[in-house]
Amino acid sequence: MKAAERGAASHAPALTILFLINVLNYYDRQALGALVEPLRHQFHLNDTQLAAIPTLVTIVYAVAGVPLGRLADRVSRRRLLAAGVAVWAALTGFGALASSYALLLVSRLGMGAGEAVCAPAATSWIGDLVPVERRARAMAGFMMAVPVGVMLSLAISGPVAQAFGWRAALTVAALPAVVLVPALLCLPEPPRGAVCAAGTSFSFLRISAFWWIAASGALVNSALYSFSYFLPAFLTRVHGLAVGTAGLWTGIGSGVAGILGALAVVVYGDRAARHRPRGRMLLAAGAAALATAPAAAAIALPSGNAAAAVCLAMVAYGLLQTYYGLVYAALHDVVAPALRASAMSVYLLITYLGGASFGPLLTGRLSDHFAHGVSEAAKASGLHQAMYVIPLLSAVLAVVLWGGARSAGRAMPIADAG
Numbered sequence: 360m361k362a363a364e365r366g367a368a369s370h371a372p373a374l375t376i377l378f379l380i381n382v383l384n385y386y387d388r389q390a391l392g393a394l395v396e397p398l399r400h401q402f403h404l405n406d407t408q409l410a411a412i413p414t415l416v417t418i419v420y421a422v423a424g425v426p427l428g429r430l431a432d433r434v435s436r437r438r439l440l441a442a443g444v445a446v447w448a449a450l451t452g453f454g455a456l457a458s459s460y461a462l463l464l465v466s467r468l469g470m471g472a473g474e475a476v477c478a479p480a481a482t483s484w485i486g487d488l489v490p491v492e493r494r495a496r497a498m499a500g501f502m503m504a505v506p507v508g509v510m511l512s513l514a515i516s517g518p519v520a521q522a523f524g525w526r527a528a529l530t531v532a533a534l535p536a537v538v539l540v541p542a543l544l545c546l547p548e549p550p551r552g553a554v555c556a557a558g559t560s561f562s563f564l565r566i567s568a569f570w571w572i573a574a575s576g577a578l579v580n581s582a583l584y585s586f587s588y589f590l591p592a593f594l595t596r597v598h599g600l601a602v603g604t605a606g607l608w609t610g611i612g613s614g615v616a617g618i619l620g621a622l623a624v625v626v627y628g629d630r631a632a633r634h635r636p637r638g639r640m641l642l643a644a645g646a647a648a649l650a651t652a653p654a655a656a657a658i659a660l661p662s663g664n665a666a667a668a669v670c671l672a673m674v675a676y677g678l679l680q681t682y683y684g685l686v687y688a689a690l691h692d693v694v695a696p697a698l699r700a701s702a703m704s705v706y707l708l709i710t711y712l713g714g715a716s717f718g719p720l721l722t723g724r725l726s727d728h729f730a731h732g733v734s735e736a737a738k739a740s741g742l743h744q745a746m747y748v749i750p751l752l753s754a755v756l757a758v759v760l761w762g763g764a765r766s767a768g769r770a771m772p773i774a775d776a777g
């Protein structure tokens with residue numbers, strides 16, 4: 360036990376810095392979520408145009424991730440990740456200078472290319488740093504950055520935009536990289552796991568569990584991206600909250616709910632895997648199924664019930680956030696150590712091009728379709744109806760995760776061989 364504790368303590372600096380980098384990753388990626396309404400008025404945009412920004416960014420992120428993931432299996436992950444952080448933060452700041460919708464879009468596309476290195480390099484690093492029996496805990500800690508990053512992004516960007524304008528909010532989003540890049544470059548990088556006999560090229564594509572996991576990623580990210588991007592606008596249009604208040608409530612609620620979800624994985628994730636090899640996937644399937652009802656109830660509430668809508672929505676959000684620690688650990692369980700960055704990059708490619716990139720776009724298109732006019736009341740009605748896509752995606756996710764659990768149980772015993 361003491362040896363295990365010493366090992367965990369020695370991992371703490373690297374896990375902390377990787378966590379903070381992932382916080383910045385999601386902070387910068389979600390920064391526009393609190394700025395939807397100011398940007399809509401600034402550039403005279405409709406919801407489809409607004410939703411096209413995260414959609415196109417996600418496509419760039421997915422496509423760039425495959426070569427960067429392969430590169431992360433071959434070169435220094437530390438230097439590659441540091442370069443990625445510097446690029447995406449610089450382009451986030453450049454977005455504050457945009458004088459048109461086109462220039463804002465270009466800055467966000469460049470940011471997406473820089474961010475594409477984060478998940479493959481960092482999760483491969485963690486997979487080599489932490490033993491398999493503590494993997495769900497480490498991945499849950501790393502992915503706790505999702506709710507923390509979203510919380511800080513919305514809670515800070517909304518009030519900053521209300522007080523100083525949306526350009527100031529994007530400038531603030533870029534600043535933490537000044538500290539994080541030097542801190543990352545000071546870390547020692549762990550040696551890579553050994554290559555299995557079967558662990559060559561893209562051999563993980565022959566593992567059926569990998570495809571179930573990739574499909575589940577498309578669904579969960581479609582739901583969560585739509586949630587984070589449009590919930591502040593939903594609260595403003597449907598429930599009458601100010602931009603700053605909507606961003607603050609969404610940010611704090613997302614952070615608290617997501618952290619609680621991640622902590623649940625810390626407690627139960629590895630324990631579920633000890634009882635049965637597919638336990639992590641089954642736990643994720645149950646959480647997705649439970650998220651469906653509160654998500655639907657939050658959207659169904661009539662105007663004027665903002666507090667109740669936020670509380671119900673955050674219950675669903677916290678349940679869906681358990682996905683990352685559980686399923687990312689399962690992915691690393693079924694893939695050979697020397698191919699984990701490549702596997703993560705291909706997972707992200709399928710996840711985003713196969714569905715996640717279209718979550719906000721689908722919601723935006725549905726919002727415009729149901730609006731039946733250009734008045735603010737019509738915009739509110741359209742978005743209200745479009746948001747029902749989120750509980751629908753959650754229900755389908757539960758089914759896919761259950762199917763993936765059946766397949767993963769057969770693949771996990773061989774993954775850490777070699």
